[in-house]
Amino acid sequence: MKLFAKLGLIGLVSGAAIATAVTPSYAQGFATRTEVYDPGTGNIADYRRDVTNALGTPQADRTRDFLSLGMGGSAIFSFASAENVDGYFSGSVTVWETTWGNKSRQSQYDERIEVFVGNNLNDVENWLSIGEIWNIRDGAFDTNQSDGSAGSGATLDIGNDDLYKYVRVVDLSQKRADGFDVNAIAVNPANAPAEAVPEPATIIGGLLALGGGALAKKCRNR
Numbered sequence: 586m587k588l589f590a591k592l593g594l595i596g597l598v599s600g601a602a603i604a605t606a607v608t609p610s611y612a613q614g615f616a617t618r619t620e621v622y623d624p625g626t627g628n629i630a631d632y633r634r635d636v637t638n639a640l641g642t643p644q645a646d647r648t649r650d651f652l653s654l655g656m657g658g659s660a661i662f663s664f665a666s667a668e669n670v671d672g673y674f675s676g677s678v679t680v681w682e683t684t685w686g687n688k689s690r691q692s693q694y695d696e697r698i699e700v701f702v703g704n705n706l707n708d709v710e711n712w713l714s715i716g717e718i719w720n721i722r723d724g725a726f727d728t729n730q731s732d733g734s735a736g737s738g739a740t741l742d743i744g745n746d747d748l749y750k751y752v753r754v755v756d757l758s759q760k761r762a763d764g765f766d767v768n769a770i771a772v773n774p775a776n777a778p779a780e781a782v783p784e785p786a787t788i789i790g791g792l793l794a795l796g797g798g799a800l801a802k803k804c805r806n807r
């Protein structure tokens with residue numbers, strides 16, 4: 586087989602591989618399970634230790650439906666659902682926080698987390714850090730209570746196309762005794778699958794195959 590004919594074959598194969606990679610329905614939406622809760626130091630009220638408080642949709646301000654991490658504490662969440670039993674996701678992570686007090690300055694209620702994504706629960710120290718979320722600076726809680734909603738949370742892009750199964754949040758708060766208060770957490774596909782839109786990967790795969798075929802033809806003509 587000529588080299589460029591092989592390239593054409595590679596184009597077909599790689600196109601098929603890309604299509605396979607983007608076809609699964611990624612997990613999206615709110616956390617469905619708290620895998621690990623490892624509270625840090627500080628006086629955390631019992632109702633703030635309920636790990637179900639961080640699951641599902643966020644509540645508007647001044648509800649008690651949040652999970653406090655404690656100073657230096659951490660938690661791991663997963664997102665499996667009936668539509669995606671494995672719970673793999675890509676794209677970005679959104680976190681909603683609850684703060685009841687004065688919200689005008691980060692320095693007054695300084696609560697923050699570092700956010701990690703990973704797949705191996707036994708290897709969390711090597712998970713990928715995707716950045717920090719500060720409760721006030723980054724608007725992780727609702728700053729506009731007039732509509733009664735919980736706001737849009739704070740979002741961090743994962744920054745690659747890999748699939749992950751878990752999100753880990755680690756408290757980095759400097760002042761508040763019970764740390765960052767997780768109201769809700771969600772994962773969002775970078776390109777949410779839409780029924781009516783052609784799969785970009787199918788197009789790319791087709792172009793690769795066409796390009797490889799054209800190259801092979803060009804080679805034979807030389």
Ligand SMILES: [Ca+2]
Binds near residue numbers: 683685696764766
């Ligand atoms: Ca708070």
Ligand SMILES: [Ca+2]
Binds near residue numbers: 653696761763765
């Ligand atoms: Ca707190």
Ligand SMILES: [Ca+2]
Binds near residue numbers: 643769
């Ligand atoms: Ca909640």
